[in-house]
Amino acid sequence: MKAMVFAAGLGTRLREETQNKPKALVKVGQKSLLQLAIEKLKNEGFSEVVVNVHHFSELVIQFLKSHDFGIPVCISDESEKLLNTGGGLKKAASLLDGTEPVLIYNVDVLSNLDLQLPLEQHLHSGALATLVVRNRQTQRYFKFNREQRLVGWLNKKLGEKKIVLPDDFEDATEMAFSGIHIVSPEIFKMMPAEDRFSITDFYLDLAKENLIKGYFDQSDLWMDVGKPEELATARELFGSAKA
Secondary structure, eight states: OEEEEEOOOOOGGGTTTSSSSOGGGOEETTEEHHHHHHHHHHHTTOOEEEEEEOTTHHHHHHHHHTOOOSSOEEEEEOSSOOOHHHHHHHHTGGGSOSSSOEEEEETTEEEOOOTHHHHHHHHHHTOSEEEEEESOOOSEEEEEOTTOBEEEEEETTTTEEEESOHHHHTTSEEEEEEEEEEEOGGGGGGOOSSSOOOHHHHHHHHTTTSOEEEEEOOOSOEEETTSHHHHHHHHHHHOOOOO
16 A cells, blocks of 8 residues: 655744755654654555655655665655645656555654554545544644534634535534545546645545545644654654754
8 A cells, every 4th residue: 555755845844954954854863754754654554655855855865765665665756846735646646546545644743643543444434535633722623523524624813714514514523634644546536637736625625525534533642843842842752863
């Protein structure tokens, strides 16, 4: 089964660390975030990984070529144009072809979630996509009804709402996205014509007529180390190497 690591971001929240290297090569302990992500995916049974690159792409490509992870690691090159999350997945489609679902993992996520659990739910539910979410405080939330179906999204800071299923929206459960999601292969045929778009907007558009589910993650470790304060906390837990 294939997985994709979103590693093309600019890392603007980690300005001091990403002025001369990409976020993917920022270290926690003795390993880069990219190495940690690929090793997790391999250890949890994924047989091939695709990594998209943009910011300092040459450094990421060099890193991947100089390491043997024991499984094939392919590069989806966005050096010339950063394509956002949806566009990044679309560009990598030819590298992710097959009949099995694809798991997508943000490079700045640290988690001890057993990835087979949301995958099993995804396969059992027949959903077009499954979003791993948590009950935590943030500014933006996906909203899910009692069947854990995606019914909308809101940004509490800006007061913005995107309503998919109006009858379920107000009473729906607010959950924060974990940067981990699973898509069925047919989703690639449903992508918009443009090459750059948000995967959040894409999921919300699909949810009007397709089943998009949430997996409510209750594992005991999840961190967004793209945030300076959480990166500092991760280094306290796992080691402080920055080089």
